[in-house]
Amino acid sequence: MVNPNFINFVEPKSVAIVGASTTPGKLGYVVVENLFNIGYKGKIYPVNPKGGELLGLKIFENVKKIPEVVDVAHVLIPAAAVLGVVKDLAEMGVKNVVISSGGFTEVDEEGAKMQDEIVKTAKEAGMRIIGPNTTGVISAPANFSTTFTNVDELRVGGASYVAQTGNFGSVTLTWIMTKEHFGISRVIGLGNKCDIDDADALEFLGEDTKTKVIGMYIEGLKDGRRFIEAGKKAVKRKPVLVLKSGRTKAGAKAAASHTASLAADDAIVDSALRQSGVIRVDNYGDLVNYAKAFIFQPPPKGNRVGIITPSGGLGVVTSDALETRGLKVATLSENTIKKFEEISPPIIEVRNPFDIWPAVSNHGLEKCYECGLKGMLEDPNVDAVLMGLMLAKGWDLENIDPLIDTLMKHPNKPVISYGSGDWQLTEKLKTKFEKHKKVRIPMYEFPEQASDVISAMYKYTDSVNRIKS
Amino acid sequence: MVNPNFINFVEPKSVAIVGASTTPGKLGYVVVENLFNIGYKGKIYPVNPKGGELLGLKIFENVKKIPEVVDVAHVLIPAAAVLGVVKDLAEMGVKNVVISSGGFTEVDEEGAKMQDEIVKTAKEAGMRIIGPNTTGVISAPANFSTTFTNVDELRVGGASYVAQTGNFGSVTLTWIMTKEHFGISRVIGLGNKCDIDDADALEFLGEDTKTKVIGMYIEGLKDGRRFIEAGKKAVKRKPVLVLKSGRTKAGAKAAASHTASLAADDAIVDSALRQSGVIRVDNYGDLVNYAKAFIFQPPPKGNRVGIITPSGGLGVVTSDALETRGLKVATLSENTIKKFEEISPPIIEVRNPFDIWPAVSNHGLEKCYECGLKGMLEDPNVDAVLMGLMLAKGWDLENIDPLIDTLMKHPNKPVISYGSGDWQLTEKLKTKFEKHKKVRIPMYEFPEQASDVISAMYKYTDSVNRIKS
Numbered sequence: 001m002v003n004p005n006f007i008n009f010v011e012p013k014s015v016a017i018v019g020a021s022t023t024p025g026k027l028g029y030v031v032v033e034n035l036f037n038i039g040y041k042g043k044i045y046p047v048n049p050k051g052g053e054l055l056g057l058k059i060f061e062n063v064k065k066i067p068e069v070v071d072v073a074h075v076l077i078p079a080a081a082v083l084g085v086v087k088d089l090a091e092m093g094v095k096n097v098v099i100s101s102g103g104f105t106e107v108d109e110e111g112a113k114m115q116d117e118i119v120k121t122a123k124e125a126g127m128r129i130i131g132p133n134t135t136g137v138i139s140a141p142a143n144f145s146t147t148f149t150n151v152d153e154l155r156v157g158g159a160s161y162v163a164q165t166g167n168f169g170s171v172t173l174t175w176i177m178t179k180e181h182f183g184i185s186r187v188i189g190l191g192n193k194c195d196i197d198d199a200d201a202l203e204f205l206g207e208d209t210k211t212k213v214i215g216m217y218i219e220g221l222k223d224g225r226r227f228i229e230a231g232k233k234a235v236k237r238k239p240v241l242v243l244k245s246g247r248t249k250a251g252a253k254a255a256a257s258h259t260a261s262l263a264a265d266d267a268i269v270d271s272a273l274r275q276s277g278v279i280r281v282d283n284y285g286d287l288v289n290y291a292k293a294f295i296f297q298p299p300p301k302g303n304r305v306g307i308i309t310p311s312g313g314l315g316v317v318t319s320d321a322l323e324t325r326g327l328k329v330a331t332l333s334e335n336t337i338k339k340f341e342e343i344s345p346p347i348i349e350v351r352n353p354f355d356i357w358p359a360v361s362n363h364g365l366e367k368c369y370e371c372g373l374k375g376m377l378e379d380p381n382v383d384a385v386l387m388g389l390m391l392a393k394g395w396d397l398e399n400i401d402p403l404i405d406t407l408m409k410h411p412n413k414p415v416i417s418y419g420s421g422d423w424q425l426t427e428k429l430k431t432k433f434e435k436h437k438k439v440r441i442p443m444y445e446f447p448e449q450a451s452d453v454i455s456a457m458y459k460y461t462d463s464v465n466r467i468k469s
Numbered sequence: 470m471v472n473p474n475f476i477n478f479v480e481p482k483s484v485a486i487v488g489a490s491t492t493p494g495k496l497g498y499v500v501v502e503n504l505f506n507i508g509y510k511g512k513i514y515p516v517n518p519k520g521g522e523l524l525g526l527k528i529f530e531n532v533k534k535i536p537e538v539v540d541v542a543h544v545l546i547p548a549a550a551v552l553g554v555v556k557d558l559a560e561m562g563v564k565n566v567v568i569s570s571g572g573f574t575e576v577d578e579e580g581a582k583m584q585d586e587i588v589k590t591a592k593e594a595g596m597r598i599i600g601p602n603t604t605g606v607i608s609a610p611a612n613f614s615t616t617f618t619n620v621d622e623l624r625v626g627g628a629s630y631v632a633q634t635g636n637f638g639s640v641t642l643t644w645i646m647t648k649e650h651f652g653i654s655r656v657i658g659l660g661n662k663c664d665i666d667d668a669d670a671l672e673f674l675g676e677d678t679k680t681k682v683i684g685m686y687i688e689g690l691k692d693g694r695r696f697i698e699a700g701k702k703a704v705k706r707k708p709v710l711v712l713k714s715g716r717t718k719a720g721a722k723a724a725a726s727h728t729a730s731l732a733a734d735d736a737i738v739d740s741a742l743r744q745s746g747v748i749r750v751d752n753y754g755d756l757v758n759y760a761k762a763f764i765f766q767p768p769p770k771g772n773r774v775g776i777i778t779p780s781g782g783l784g785v786v787t788s789d790a791l792e793t794r795g796l797k798v799a800t801l802s803e804n805t806i807k808k809f810e811e812i813s814p815p816i817i818e819v820r821n822p823f824d825i826w827p828a829v830s831n832h833g834l835e836k837c838y839e840c841g842l843k844g845m846l847e848d849p850n851v852d853a854v855l856m857g858l859m860l861a862k863g864w865d866l867e868n869i870d871p872l873i874d875t876l877m878k879h880p881n882k883p884v885i886s887y888g889s890g891d892w893q894l895t896e897k898l899k900t901k902f903e904k905h906k907k908v909r910i911p912m913y914e915f916p917e918q919a920s921d922v923i924s925a926m927y928k929y930t931d932s933v934n935r936i937k938s
Contacts, residue, residue: 168782171889179892250798251789258781283917312727313637320720329719420640423648448752
């Protein structure tokens with residue numbers, strides 16, 4: 001069962017910031033500034049022995065002077081002072097603490113000892129800790145954040161991330177906010193994981209109604225068995241994407257000095273991840289690209305893909321890309337072939353991939369894509385559609401409504417698109433597709449990226465079937 | 470030896486366009502319009518039985534009426550009429566013909582027969598043919614093109630492409646013109662390869678002084694042995710990137726109906742490509758991304774990579790990415806460690822990856838990257854530098870000149886960068902890096918893409934060593 005207190009980390013009604021600073025640019029200042037910027041509605045209690053005022057808020061000299069038991073305390077003071085504060089917080093009855101301070105197990109023996117003391121104190125008090133050595137939490141639905149990198153605005157949506165360090169989480173968040181059109185729910189940076197670990201976060205996000213897809217960056221799995229259980233439960237409800245680093249010796253060495261993560265045989269990790277039903281991804285960018293597809297489109301029922309291609313060459317490349325990723329180039333039904341033949345010149349042998357290029361000069365781009373999409377979506381032999389576009393002047397989809405209408409009639413089949421040719425037009429069409437109010441078509445660059453995405457979506461279908469059986 | 474006539478395909482002083490049209494938008498119109506748009510300086514002879522005028526040019530009723538023996542004839546008329554024109558051209562002594570018309574081997578037996586007749590006629594006359602079934606040639610240094618998709622401008626540079634179909638080549642070209650900052654030399658779309666094939670194109674481009682890197686998209690290898698020889702010769706002078714499709718059964722099937730390419734066991738193709746020393750790439754986008762790096766930076770002497778990372782997590786991910794791609798995370802010399810320690814807080818254990826994040830608050834971003842880059846470039850244990858950036862407000866490189874100056878002192882070590890965090894700032898920095906007048910640092914998205922690039926560059930070094938030994 002999910003720790004009942006976990007919600008306080010992401011939906012706190014009050015927060016103490018221990019180590020608040022009145023100097024603009026300092027981490028202890030940015031944290032408070034961020035809360036104002038993103039519109040946090042709860043109570044904020046800055047704490048600093050010097051007292052004074054910060055952005056109109058009274059600064060408390062120590063946590064004991066705060067007039068209420070806060071839902072969460074955020075600690076960002078030198079390592080040596082953290083234990084004392086944790087003890088005070090424990091005495092007050094504070095149950096959720098985010099420790100951003102570094103200088104613990106990731107540094108040396110001395111640091112490890114301090115961390116152990118903190119954990120002991122917390123355990124005795126029934127207190128849960130995120131960290132240390134992390135930027136902590138971002139929660140868009142609650143307009144809340146403990147991060148000390150500048151955050152101006154959060155676009156609320158269904159993607160939640162668990163990061164080994166919050167820094168990594170903020171990188172991803174910033175990328176999504178500036179490049180993509182989907183939104184964020186929670187970002188949880190675990191840091192040294194002295195208490196709350198991947199399995200805890202996964203358990204919470206698995207049941208979190210505001211989370212539709214979970215992306216995780218993991219350097220070390222603390223408790224494989226618990227992770228497998230948490231994964232299985234979460235995967236029944238939503239897809240979980242995991243980038244597990246430290247695969248190689250050099251990676252493991254870097255992880256050890258980064259967050260004191262212990263190296264584990266990657267084959268063992270891989271087997272645990274497979275058992276849990278999560279989707280292991282290979283690249284950092286996959287955590288963004290795949291999440292987008294899961295938010296915008298349903299997973300496919302099977303692995304048979306209908307390809308709409310803007311050029312013969314890209315059709316060949318797409319066929320290869322799909323089949324090398326465990327997918328099938330669907331054999332179209334006769335009915336579909338007939339429909340495509342109606343708009344294609346008689347000289348063309350119609351098949352999958354359906355090359356729209358020969359039909360465009362007679363029927364125009366909109367009509368051809370509509371016909372292609374309709375045919376693929378109505379075909380019982382097709383589980384997912386990969387729609388390729390080649391943008392160029394005069395080769396731009398002005399009116400995408402017919403596509404969207406067609407898509408709305410088939411809400412259970414995913415359509416994934418990619419752009420090629422003119423990059424600026426590709427970006428414009430991506431915005432049109434992804435910000436549409438009715439249905440959102442995720443758009444990628446080139447056939448391979450789109451194929452990666454469909455492959456990940458099919459893996460999810462496959463995992464759910466496996467776990468449920 | 471390279472066919473002495475090949476140069477006429479890409480640097481013609483005169484061109485006949487057989488099938489020119491006075492209807493704007495028609496292919497036979499666009500071809501001529503493109504020549505005006507890109508500023509072709511040679512003579513243009515439009516040919517159409519109807520006669521008349523096109524964009525101020527006299528239209529000739531048939532090729533025989535053209536008052537000179539053109540350097541190249543471009544044919545885009547229905548398949549059935551092509552043989553007659555080819556015979557006329559042969560009689561006139563025209564030695565270079567691009568046939569865009571489709572309807573030959575890629576369609577049916579009948580088409581195959583017509584194609585054979587054309588080849589026979591050409592052989593007897595010592596005429597060389599590109600095509601049929603292709604958009605043909607683009608040559609930026611000569612402001613020349615036979616393509617019938619709209620081309621407005623060409624940025625001249627060192628990347629040349631050979632595409633199975635010209636359509637594919639134009640897609641790539643348009644992408645580069647709209648997204649990247651490097652330029653193009655030749656694009657050659659081979660189509661059905663009735664005469665000129667991959668080996669011919671590779672031979673020519675290998676010796677072409679205006680080509681610095683060659684990218685090829687191949688559906689079927691016609692003559693493996695000749696390709697290996699042409700590859701070996703070319704690779705001694707410049708890198709050759711090959712995307713060979715038809716790897717899978719579905720891909721091979723699509724290739725057969727696209728350009729009548731015969732399926733071959735992919736293991737055999739792979740072995741031929743390896744022997745030739747070319748770099749086989751897996752993704753369409755690699756043809757662009759890798760070419761950029763080869764144009765901007767020298768290949769590394771070895772596989773030991775120095776990593777500058779903007780966050781611990783990205784350092785771990787980068788280490789994994791490099792090592793899973795056959796590269797090594799370099800062991801830094803003591804001297805370098807000392808230099809990095811000077812700017813890092815004492816608590817930090819300095820190593821490779823060099824995490825600049827802890828040093829930034831004391832020294833600023835510019836100083837830290839300069840120190841990192843200098844240390845890595847001066848270290849004899851480092852063959853290449855992977856420089857990671859995390860862009861955010863207040864975390865933007867305003868002044869890149871110190872980096873460029875540092876880089877100029879070490880012209881033989883490549884520096885490859887990637888951006889993360891704020892995508893818009895990443896794009897801005899990419900422009901700054903890649904358009905710099907002194908040295909150009911290629912920039913990618915995320916560590917894996919940058920690692921792919923360094924891996925390809927190292928493969929080239931390795932190939933050259935193998936071929937020369």
